[in-house]
Amino acid sequence: MTKYDAIIIGAGHNGLTNAAYLAKAGLNVLVVEKNEYIGGAAVTREMHDGWFYSSCSYVCSMMRQSIHRDLNLTKHGLVLVPYLGTVVFADNGDTMVSYNSEEAEYNQLRRRSPHDADAMFRFQADLARYAQLIRKTLLRTPPDPTSFRPRDIKELLWLAKEFWSLGEKELYEYIRFFTMSAADFLDDYFEDDLIKAAMASPGVIGTALGVYSPGSAYILLHHVMGDVDGNIGAWGLARGGMGAISHAIASALTEHGGEIRTNAGVDKITVKNGKAVGVVLDNGDELHADIVVSNMDAKRTFTQCMDKNDLPPGIYDKAKNFKIRGSSGKVNIALSGLPKFNNVPDNRYINRGGQGFVGSMETMERAYDCWKHGRWSEDPFIESVIPSAWDPTVAPPGQHWMSNFVQYCPPVLADGPWTPEKRDAFGQTVINKIERYSPGFKDLIVHMEVRTPHEIEAEVGLTEGNIFQGELTIDQLLFNRPFPGYAQYRMPIKNMYMCGSSTHPGGGVSSACGANAAREILIDLKRPNTVPEDDFYDE
Amino acid sequence: MTSSQVDIKDPFAGERLKESPFHPRQALLNLRDAWSSWNGYKFADYYYDEEYEYFCIRNSCATYDICPMQKYVITGPDAEAMLNRMVTRDISKLKENRVTYVCWCTDEGRMIDDGTIFKMGPDRFLLTCGSPSLAWLRKSTFGFDQLEISDVSDSLAALSFQGPTTCEVLKKMGLVGIEDLKPFCISYFSLGSDDNNRLMVSRTGFTGDLGYELWIEKAYALELWDKLYAAGEDYGIQPYGEAATNMARLEAGFIMPGMEFNEALKTVHYQYDQTPFELNLDWLVDFKKPHFNGRSALLEARDQGAEYTLVKLDIEGNKPAEESFLYSDKECSKEIGYVTSAMWSPVVKANIALAMVMTSALDGDIWAEIYYSKELRHHSKVAQCTFQTHPFWSPKRARATPPGLY
Numbered sequence: 012m013t014k015y016d017a018i019i020i021g022a023g024h025n026g027l028t029n030a031a032y033l034a035k036a037g038l039n040v041l042v043v044e045k046n047e048y049i050g051g052a053a054v055t056r057e058m059h060d061g062w063f064y065s066s067c068s069y070v071c072s073m074m075r076q077s078i079h080r081d082l083n084l085t086k087h088g089l090v091l092v093p094y095l096g097t098v099v100f101a102d103n104g105d106t107m108v109s110y111n112s113e114e115a116e117y118n119q120l121r122r123r124s125p126h127d128a129d130a131m132f133r134f135q136a137d138l139a140r141y142a143q144l145i146r147k148t149l150l151r152t153p154p155d156p157t158s159f160r161p162r163d164i165k166e167l168l169w170l171a172k173e174f175w176s177l178g179e180k181e182l183y184e185y186i187r188f189f190t191m192s193a194a195d196f197l198d199d200y201f202e203d204d205l206i207k208a209a210m211a212s213p214g215v216i217g218t219a220l221g222v223y224s225p226g227s228a229y230i231l232l233h234h235v236m237g238d239v240d241g242n243i244g245a246w247g248l249a250r251g252g253m254g255a256i257s258h259a260i261a262s263a264l265t266e267h268g269g270e271i272r273t274n275a276g277v278d279k280i281t282v283k284n285g286k287a288v289g290v291v292l293d294n295g296d297e298l299h300a301d302i303v304v305s306n307m308d309a310k311r312t313f314t315q316c317m318d319k320n321d322l323p324p325g326i327y328d329k330a331k332n333f334k335i336r337g338s339s340g341k342v343n344i345a346l347s348g349l350p351k352f353n354n355v356p357d358n359r360y361i362n363r364g365g366q367g368f369v370g371s372m373e374t375m376e377r378a379y380d381c382w383k384h385g386r387w388s389e390d391p392f393i394e395s396v397i398p399s400a401w402d403p404t405v406a407p408p409g410q411h412w413m414s415n416f417v418q419y420c421p422p423v424l425a426d427g428p429w430t431p432e433k434r435d436a437f438g439q440t441v442i443n444k445i446e447r448y449s450p451g452f453k454d455l456i457v458h459m460e461v462r463t464p465h466e467i468e469a470e471v472g473l474t475e476g477n478i479f480q481g482e483l484t485i486d487q488l489l490f491n492r493p494f495p496g497y498a499q500y501r502m503p504i505k506n507m508y509m510c511g512s513s514t515h516p517g518g519g520v521s522s523a524c525g526a527n528a529a530r531e532i533l534i535d536l537k538r539p540n541t542v543p544e545d546d547f548y549d550e
Numbered sequence: 551m552t553s554s555q556v557d558i559k560d561p562f563a564g565e566r567l568k569e570s571p572f573h574p575r576q577a578l579l580n581l582r583d584a585w586s587s588w589n590g591y592k593f594a595d596y597y598y599d600e601e602y603e604y605f606c607i608r609n610s611c612a613t614y615d616i617c618p619m620q621k622y623v624i625t626g627p628d629a630e631a632m633l634n635r636m637v638t639r640d641i642s643k644l645k646e647n648r649v650t651y652v653c654w655c656t657d658e659g660r661m662i663d664d665g666t667i668f669k670m671g672p673d674r675f676l677l678t679c680g681s682p683s684l685a686w687l688r689k690s691t692f693g694f695d696q697l698e699i700s701d702v703s704d705s706l707a708a709l710s711f712q713g714p715t716t717c718e719v720l721k722k723m724g725l726v727g728i729e730d731l732k733p734f735c736i737s738y739f740s741l742g743s744d745d746n747n748r749l750m751v752s753r754t755g756f757t758g759d760l761g762y763e764l765w766i767e768k769a770y771a772l773e774l775w776d777k778l779y780a781a782g783e784d785y786g787i788q789p790y791g792e793a794a795t796n797m798a799r800l801e802a803g804f805i806m807p808g809m810e811f812n813e814a815l816k817t818v819h820y821q822y823d824q825t826p827f828e829l830n831l832d833w834l835v836d837f838k839k840p841h842f843n844g845r846s847a848l849l850e851a852r853d854q855g856a857e858y859t860l861v862k863l864d865i866e867g868n869k870p871a872e873e874s875f876l877y878s879d880k881e882c883s884k885e886i887g888y889v890t891s892a893m894w895s896p897v898v899k900a901n902i903a904l905a906m907v908m909t910s911a912l913d914g915d916i917w918a919e920i921y922y923s924k925e926l927r928h929h930s931k932v933a934q935c936t937f938q939t940h941p942f943w944s945p946k947r948a949r950a951t952p953p954g955l956y
Contacts, residue, residue, distance in 0.1 A: 080899040090897055092609045095602060111599050112582065222734075240896040241868065250609060288779070358600060401786070403610050403715050403956055409784040546868045 015041045017532070018300040020277045020316075021472070021511065023051020026302040026306030027260040028525030029510040029532075031082055034267035035541040036533050042269065043290065045276030045472065049261055050482075051306070052471050052478065053520050055252025062412050063405040064343040065084035065253040066348065066460065067471060068247045068478070069396055070094075072237025073521035074256065075150060078280025081543040082263040083517060088266035089259035090250040091240040094401040097366030098355050099209040100448050102371050106354040107205055108361045123203050124225055130200040134210075139243060141185060142236035144173055149516045149523045150545040152531055153490040153498045189485045193227040194372060208369040212392060215418060217478040217518060219336035222372055223377030226484040233483055237519070248366075248398045252405055256520060279303070280507065281314075282321035287507035302506050302532060306525070308480035309333045309513040323503045329494045333513070334482045335473030337422030337464030338382060342415040342441045347459040349400065349411055350449045363400035367424075368393040368444060378419055381432075387437045387463075390416045393444060410457070417441050422464035422475035431464035437463055479518025480511050489515055500528040501535070508532055567592035570617040571707040571771035575779070579789055586792055589682065589703070591618035594791035599692060601896065604797045605756050605788035608943075610786025611713035612956075613758075613778070614795055617771075621706050622677045622687060626697030629673050635799050636690040637667070638826060638848070640839035644669045647736040649752050652688070653826055653834050659847030660814035660823040662686060662819035663807060664831075666711065666754060667777065676702075680807050686796065690843065707771035711778065712761030712798070714947060715785040716794035720762065723781035725751065729952035731762075741766070741773055749774065756795060758802020760947045798892050800904065801943035803862055805829055810860060810890045810904060826855040826905070860905040864939040865901040865918055869931065870894055874903075874918040878911050880932055882919050889918065895942055902942050903935075912937075 015269040019030045022044035028453045030040045047053060052067035071091060079089065097109045107123070120128035154166035188196065193214030197207045213234035214220075214227035221227070233415055238243040249255040261271060276293040278304050289299040305312040313322065313330030355362050369375060369392055378388035394416040399406035406412045422439060423429075438461035446452045464476025473480060481487055490498040493513040500508050510528035530542040560566070567593045570576070579597050586595040593615065596603055606612035626634060634641050637652040644650050653664040665679030677687070687699050711720075720728045725739045731753045741747040747770040755761030766774050779787055799806060807813055814823040825848065826835050864921055865871050876887040887907035895902045905915050907916065916935040921928060947953040 076899045085898045090608065092605050093601070095599075141742070240894060240899075242601075360602075401609070403785055408718070 015039050015300040017041075017302040017304060018043060018298055018518065019304045019306060019510065020290065021045075021051060022049035022257070022261070022271055022278075023471075023511065024053040024257050024260060024520055024522060025511050025525035025528075026051070026304070027257060027264055028078065028082075028522040029304055029306065029529045030206075030269050031260055031267060032526055032529035032541050033532060034264055034269035036529075036538050038536075038538075040269045041300070042264070042271045043275040043277060043292065043298070044271065044273045045293070046273050046470070049271060050254045050257035051254040052473065053257045055254030058343065058460050059345045061410075062345040062458065063252050063283050064406075064412060064460060065249075065398065065414060066462070066519050067341065067467065068253050068344060069248075069398065069416070071249055071253065071256065071520050072239060072244075072246045073149075073519035073523075075522050075545060076240075077150065077543040077546040078522045078526055080546075084259040084263065085254075086160045087262035087266075088251075089255050091239065091247040092250050092401055093197050093242070093245050093247045094364050094396070094398070096358075096361035097367060098361065099205060099212075099367040099369050099424070100352070101208070101369070102374055103207045103543045104354055105205060106352070107209060108270060108355065108358075111360060112162070120206070123206065124201075127203050127206050134200045138232065138235060140177065140181065141188060141232050142243060144177070144185075145370060145516075146234065146236055147173060148489070149521065150526060150543070151439075152500065152527050153492070153515045155496070155499060156490055157496075161527040165239065177525035179391040183530075188232075190225050191228040192222045192223050193231050194227050196228040196231070204371050205369070206420045207369060208372050208375060211372060212367055212369050212375065212394065215375065215379070216394065216416065217339055218482050218484075219338040219382065219419075220484075222513075223376055224379075226536070229485065229488070230483050233517070233519070235336070236403065237521075240535075244281070248396075248402050250402050250404060252398070252402075253520065260522070263277070272295050277316055280317050280504075282318065282504055282507075287428065288506040289519035300507065304508045304510050304528060305502075306337060306511040306533070308474050308477070308511060309509065310335050310463045310514075311475045311483075312509065313473060319502075321504065326494070326503050333493060334484065334487055335477040335480065335513075336482065337468070337477050338419050339465065339476070339478060340361075340387070340417040340420035340437060340441075341462040342417060342438055343407065343460040343462070344413045344415065344442070344456055346411040346413055347457050348409065349397070350413070350445075350452050350455055352449045363397050364370050365397075366393075366395040366448075368382060368395070368448065380526050382419035385421050385423065386418045387440060388418070389440065391420075391441065393441060394418075395445070404448065415441055415445070427461050434461050434463050434466070480513040481517070483517050490518065492517060500531040564864070570615050571768045571930040572615050572617065572709065572775055575772065575775045576615060583752065584791065588618040588792075589620065595616055596787065596793045597789050598792040600791070600793035600797070603788055603794035604896065606786055606790060606932070607713050607759060607794060607798050609714065610720055610788070611711065611715040611782055612788045612790045612794070614710040614790050616708045616710050616713065618709065619703070620682050621702045621708070622684065623700045623702050624675045624687070624697060625700075626673055626676060628691075628694035628697040629675050630892050632691055632694040632697055633667060633675055633677070633775045634688070635842050638835040638842055639667075640836040641667055642839070643780070646671065649736060651834070653831060654690075654843035655826065655848065656814045657844055657847060658814075659844040659851050660817070660827050661811055661826055661829065662814045666806070668752065670750075678840065681813060694956065698911045705768050707766055707768045709764045709778070710755055710761065711764055712755045712757040712759055714760055714945075715782075717762055717953045718956065719778070719782040719787065720751070721787045722785075723777055728762075730906075732951045733949060741770060741777065747773065755804075756804055757798035758804070758941055758943050758948060759798070759945060760953045768952050773915075796891070797893055797895075798943075800893055800902065801895050801897065801941070803904070803941040805860070805904070806891065807881075824858075825851045825856060827851055828860060830860045856909050859909045859912060860890070861905055861907050861912070862942065863889075863903045863916065863918075863935040864904050864942075865892075865903055865920075865935045866933045867920075867931065868894055868901055869886055869920050869922045869933070870901060871903050871918040871920045871935075873935070874920050876905055876907060876935070877919065878914050880915075880917050880934075882917065882932060886914075888908050898942050900936075900942065901933075905935075941954050
């Protein structure tokens, strides 16, 4: 039987990235994937004839371009296309569009509030300053603050230097920022509720927090710190859907000699004498490897795929208590035409990008209240995108697919487990809300795929359907991610690593977690590093 | 209306730019009022956003107004012989309904301009180029009597239509069999309203992607526009300007006058113009054919070897090496060349450039000294450059017939 140098569990984009870099360094790697298709949450699936849904993640801005460039992902078929125009809708039907010109944007804000139009400049500068610092850490392994190893001390000093370079005042502001709510943060800048709601909405996406909950300000930043070709805050689509990212990385991986096995779910990670030695597949097959890398989330890895007796005391509890609450659902809709929205001009650059059904700060908070009580939100916050208006390959010409990210949707309902009937009722809630802003919307629906946390967990394997593989709050960020003392991708079992979004820098299709983990593995193997540094040094 | 009447209404009429036949439609879409000029025409730098328009070229489809391009129809029994003496490539091999890329040189072998020749009939050619060339064409007829040159620059409207969905859009527009048109071939279609509005379609372009150029008499320009835009509505059609063209052509590795080469007839300083060899256009110069202009000077230039050679560079980091000097060492002590065009390539995710490098230094290291500014403060960095032998962007669909589904 073949013994691999490394087995990576899960063919999501981070697992594939990790494997690609290990293969590039000359390792004999195997990626095992439970589904019959690869991609994890970065997938494209033809769910209806001619319609290709990005079933889970749907937009992209965090993808490290140094990795894109280094793995030559364009050659492997990946093209990232920016899209334009997001409209936000208020409860009263009021709308605010996003113009692709600073002047038009300013004029619009001035019409709402001259004060806010002015404050926007300071807001953007402050966000850019915060984002710039975090961006620099994305392709770096967090230092262990309690360690005295030269590498950790050096990295801590670097981090301290970066923080100090903000200046004393901003340093205090920054530390405050990490624990603030999106609402409190925005109150310092804006007075208009729709502007605040529009800005606050990224602060709760994928997180079991409300806009008034401490910690949501950082999540806001996490969503705007990405970029498309240096346009910070811009969002892109992968041509052909998010699966194009996974497929390009997989193609780079196989070019370097790596192997991928689908329909190969892992039952257990095998541990012998305190060392990971391989995996047992669901079908009973045993595979051996010098190294096992889990791209599954921390909770799933330790509580479901390992024997409790193999773990040092405390780790099991840490994993069990890892904050990975499911809070969102997804409704993918095939449409026979482009939906028209009330109070949105027929301007092709703004009427077909994204739609943010935010309502108001109050409405978003009420939506969160439902989640707390174990119900899906009756008046949910929906973030929609119509990728087919920008990518000609994902729907038949003139017809469209609309991705609707829905917040909030609990993993377990107060009145018992999810059923197909409840799932469909949840879907109805979503389309009812959209219909309110787009009369006739329902008549355009050709096909619909409703995904609650239950479906997301069952299909992708994300615990509770949490899109970030663990929440992005300060207690689970940087050297705390996934657990304090284990933030450098090495796990308590020898020869075992983690490379998924449960590790630094967290959720989002960035490839950073997988690449950082590969770098650490290569250090342990005393092999030359194959992982690039980030491109953003002089910004 | 006499010109004096115009003057009374608009005293600045003489200063205003000409408008292309497509202007009424394009002006509506130029939301940024980002106008530039080309050969006396009002010409868009971009319409909405240069990067968006660039992505339409790479992702969907987009039109570029090439009406300001210079177009000459050369007819008569001597037409072929005359053109063959003028350009460096052997066009006697060019078949009817084919297009070829050419350049022409001075007696000293310096490049005057590049362009394309369309063979529309046995004795009928269309020459297109960036700058007015009538005077040089006339000069080139010396000794040839049986030919006629007519400048159709203002009467023949043309639209470059580029991007992966172009073939589908043209099919939808009713151009039956367009998918079988091979690169550098010409085909004719009727637009439908009357017999005169014959549309010539060539599978050519300046983007390195799948694309076509559409040629029609000026009177039918708007009819063409409306039909094309109606068919393209669901395929992401968008006009693009100079800015996006410049991005796409650099990724394709195409040279631009005023960037990579200085037109010889406009060059003041001795040898500040270029030979085709310096521009890596050796393949355009055919010494096997009969005499052509600049032949002996070019033979000599070939044997001597070019002092500089145009190369494609992939540069580390993400700061475009615009107007950078190139060195053979990181310390920047020995200068070996200069960058002619540079950009961050959004599609390839690489920092790319075209550059003139001393041929003798091509085997060694190449370093670029890059200047950039950050919030008003200027910075510089030295970045290593790697040679690229192939175009940065060259999708299969650009060469395949049929091009296949986007």
